[in-house]
Amino acid sequence: MKIVFMGTPEFAVPCLDILDKNFEVQAVFTQPDRPKGRGKKMAMSAVKERALESQIPVYQPEKIKKSEDIQVLKDLSPDVIVVVAYGQLLSQEILDIPKFGCINVHASLLPRLRGAAPLNFAIVNGEKVSGVTTQYMVRKLDEGDMIDKIEVEITEDMTAGELHDILSLKGGDLIMKTVSDIEAGHIHRTPQDHELSTYAPKMDKEMAVINWSKPAQEIHNLIRGFNPWPIATTKYLGGKVKVFKSSVLDEEASSPGKIIRVSSDGLVVDCLDKRLLIKEIQMPNKKRMTVAAYILGNSFEIGTRLGE
Template sequence: MKIIFMGTPDFAVPSLEALIEKFGVQYVFTQPDRPKGRGNKVTMSPVKEVALKNNIPVLQPIKLKNNSEMIELIKEYKPDFIIVVAFGQILPKDILDIPKYGCINLHASLLPKYRGAAPINWCIINGEVESGNTTMLMDIGLDTGDMLLKQTITLDDKITAGELHDILSNNGAKLLIESIEGLVNKTITPEKQQDSLSNYAPMLNKNLAEINWNKSSKEIHNLIRGLNPRPVTYTYYKGITMKIYESEVVDKNSKLEPGTIIAVSKSGIEVTTKDKVLLIKKIQFPNSKPLKVSEYLNGNDIETNVKLGKEF
């Protein structure tokens, strides 16, 4: 099997490792090394690290579109498959048409729902009760190709985006292997997506992360879960940024203005919302690490009757 793999972040690593073990991978394409962290140290992608450990040639074009050198290289290799997992670039038709069996993409959503860059986060933000992976044959659209196989998992109201990311990342590796074997053995019939059932899952930004206390407790709780571990929701306590990592909806009503702290204990910080009360359980203030509220209260105070937000 002649396979080219295209991927970049942690999510793609289990898939690459599974393909190396099962079939072998001859070339890896990944995004260019970029500055990262507070020190802006130039860092290679997790996929590149795995490729180098396995002595696989790595190519890092800034763009594949209109890149005649890269397109010719792929044509000369005559791959059976190009496998794409969170690569970060849309492949041009010139490349999509090259592999014998096509280009397979692993997408962390039950397509056609949540096409786009952040399906895991938006699935949780929107309070979905199930999620999963889909493999598809790629076309020139954004996550619009014919579907091959799906995996479905049930979600509870506590799972975070980070936890779902890890589950789908590991499960997806197995789904890719099954998809490749199914296409080769002609046991899979590709299925067209119903565009009318699709939702767009755009990239996340910091503006999305600021909590609006006029929303319902459940909406805020889902946002907190959906943006954990990044970019992390935040609010302001007495004008100081307070990040919130973990919460719980409390079946309690209050007539006080949304965003008001009504109780503080080792269990957490109770805050009013549009409908009920939200219990904040894990927080982070500037120049400190994330702490359970019970840990933070060992040497610090949180006052009641304070309204969270920009105006306090």
């Protein structure tokens, strides 16, 4: 089974690894090197790093639409193209190249949460189950026929980073099974019920600003869902505070955003219905730390409202 792999971030690496060990990965397509970090040094993608380690030819078109890039794919004549968080849309001409089609590994249980940030919004939306789905790619975003799924439980305190790592490994397991089934001729296609679809948009920092007039559980979900990026934020005495960890308390609230008390357990803040315990923060010009560590040399003004 000849495979061309298209992917970019760390999430896609386990899929590349397992395919490279069990099939013939002819080439890897990934995003061009980008400036990264404070120094803005050019950095290669996680998928490129792994491909080079495995001595797999790497292609990095800025836009995979040029005739020379399409010709490379035609010359390779892959049996299947596997796409995992590549970051570019494929034309119908490319979708038609591989013998068995283009297969995408998507980090949700389709048709729920199509789009750019499915695992984040599974947590933000308070869902109890997530997973990965393999699907045949079509021109419309994440609307292709489904092939197979693996479900994963979302626990009460799980962050998007933790779910990312679990789904990344499950994606590797699933694409191995899917490609093996294709090779054996045992593949099954299930059309998506588009009426059940939901959407997970691309994240930005504005989405991560905490609205204390929301229920405590919603805020807790937002904090988990945007950890490790873009990180939930709020204001305290005019400065921006990053919030990394929290839990919902079984205490009635009456004044959203108001700091009720602080201790080594954390910072207790009123929300719309219940109170939220903030456990880990990053104050302006400080390192990330627990509230317990922060109050050893600093204090919070009880009665002050966060977000103002």
